[in-house]
Amino acid sequence: MQTTSAELSLPTNNLLNNTYSIKRLLATSKLSFVYIAEYISTGEEIIIKEFFPLEIALRDLDNKSVINRLPSTKGKFEDLKARFLNEALMLQCLNHQHIVTYRHHFFENGSIYIVTDYYEGVLLEQYIQRFSLSERHLLYQDIFLPLIEAITYLHGKGIIHRDIKPSNIMIDAKGQPYLLDFGSAVYYKTGMKYPIFTSPGYSPLEQYSMQGEQDVYTDIYSLMATLYYALTNEIPLDISQRVIEDKIENVRKYNEKVSIFMSSTIMWGLRIETKKRCSSLKFIKYMIIIEIKFKCKKNYFKLFDSK
Numbered sequence: 001m002q003t004t005s006a007e008l009s010l011p012t013n014n015l016l017n018n019t020y021s022i023k024r025l026l027a028t029s030k031l032s033f034v035y036i037a038e039y040i041s042t043g044e045e046i047i048i049k050e051f052f053p054l055e056i057a058l059r060d061l062d063n064k065s066v067i068n069r070l071p072s073t074k075g076k077f078e079d080l081k082a083r084f085l086n087e088a089l090m091l092q093c094l095n096h097q098h099i100v101t102y103r104h105h106f107f108e109n110g111s112i113y114i115v116t117d118y119y120e121g122v123l124l125e126q127y128i129q130r131f132s133l134s135e136r137h138l139l140y141q142d143i144f145l146p147l148i149e150a151i152t153y154l155h156g157k158g159i160i161h162r163d164i165k166p167s168n169i170m171i172d173a174k175g176q177p178y179l180l181d182f183g184s185a186v187y188y189k190t191g192m193k194y195p196i197f198t199s200p201g202y203s204p205l206e207q208y209s210m211q212g213e214q215d216v217y218t219d220i221y222s223l224m225a226t227l228y229y230a231l232t233n234e235i236p237l238d239i240s241q242r243v244i245e246d247k248i249e250n251v252r253k254y255n256e257k258v259s260i261f262m263s264s265t266i267m268w269g270l271r272i273e274t275k276k277r278c279s280s281l282k283f284i285k286y287m288i289i290i291e292i293k294f295k296c297k298k299n300y301f302k303l304f305d306s307k
Contacts, residue, residue: 005054009033010064015040016113017106020048030054031080031183036118046103049114051084053077066111081112083195087182088114090159098150100170100180120173125166128230133255136231140288143169143177144227148285150179151223155216155281160188162214164222165202166229188214201225201235205243205272217279224269224284231255231266242272262291 005028014022020037026047027034033050050066056073057066068077088105091114101117121127124143131138147169154161162184170178184197198207204221206212225236232254242248248270251263258266265287271277278284 005033008052008054008059010035010050014064016048017108020046020115022048028054029183031084045118047116047118049116051081051112053080056080060110064109066109084112084114084183087185088112090182090185091116094154094157096150096153098146098177098179099153100178100182119170119178121171123167124169124171124177124226124230127171128166128233133231133233134257136255137257137291139230140292142175143171143230144288145285146177147179147223148281148288150177151219152281154179154185155219158187158189159185160214160216160219161185162197162207162218162222163199163202164219165199165226169226186214188216188218200238201229203239204274204277205239206274208239213274215274215279216281217274217277220269220278220281220284223281224266224278228266228270231258236270239272246272259291259294262287 006025009025009028010016010022010033012022012024016022016037019040021040023036023038023045025033026036031051031053033052035048035050036045037048038045052066053076056069056077058069059065060067068074085105088102091100091102092105094102100119103115103117105112105114107113127143128136128139147164151161151164161179161182163181164179168179168181170180172178184195196208196210197203199222202222202225204218206214206218228234228236228251231251234249234254237248248267251258251266252260265278265284268278269284
């Protein structure tokens with residue numbers, strides 16, 4: 001009988017670093033388990049992310065230690081572990097109000113654990129369902145402008161996130177967005193080859209090859225794909241289905257409340273070829289600000305005409 005991912009996760013009340021107690025499993029990915037835990041001394045809730053590459057790892061006989069499954073995958077296991085450590089070290093260097101806050105990382109059980117703040121809230125993919133399509137313009141000011149500020153901050157640090165999508169954006173109880181999961185983030189000015197990491201509908205063509213040149217325009221594609229989804233409820237056509245014949249639909253097909261100028265900006269950010277794609281977050285920011293002002297004036301005149 002096959003072991004499920006939940007059965008491989010650490011149990012409730014498991015003690016880590018003599019400091020944290022596992023409360024429950026929150027999420028699972030191909031490379032990690034994510035838990036809600038608490039500081040034993042204060043009871044404060046935090047998030048702990050455990051390195052556990054599901055396809056090639058097992059728990060040892062103590063039901064805690066993380067070990068490589070087969071000798072043939074030892075190299076891959078160590079490479080993935082190094083990437084996970086890189087995520088911790090990268091987060092440690094970041095300090096922005098709209099990026100998940102790093103607390104600590106440590107080594108235990110043959111694995112690596114990353115501790116971050118816990119945010120009471122929902123992911124963007126759930127949050128947008130609170131708004132009708134005609135109300136989605138409200139997301140510009142409160143969600144996407146702060147996200148652009150966070151991504152601009154990252155790029156200023158020489159980092160591209162490479163996995164911006166609705167499930168990696170948390171909206172807290174106060175409506176504040178936070179960019180999560182830096183597992184595929186890289187320093188893009190190093191000239192190194194980047195590991196292939198893709199999310200269907202949200203990743204540009206250059207992420208499908210280790211030789212693909214990646215830059216700020218890589219994150220712009222993913223951000224515009226996320227905005228496309230937020231405004232339409234439709235995930236953009238995956239890049240693999242667009243290469244031979246590009247049949248991606250314009251945003252306005254699904255939401256006519258989006259202006260022609262804003263929809264053109266989004267579609268420019270979703271261009272397949274990097275040289276033809278928008279490469280300026282500043283331009284996108286200004287277009288969103290113009291869109292906000294346009295909506296405000298339009299609503300004002302509607303109110304005036306109704307009197």
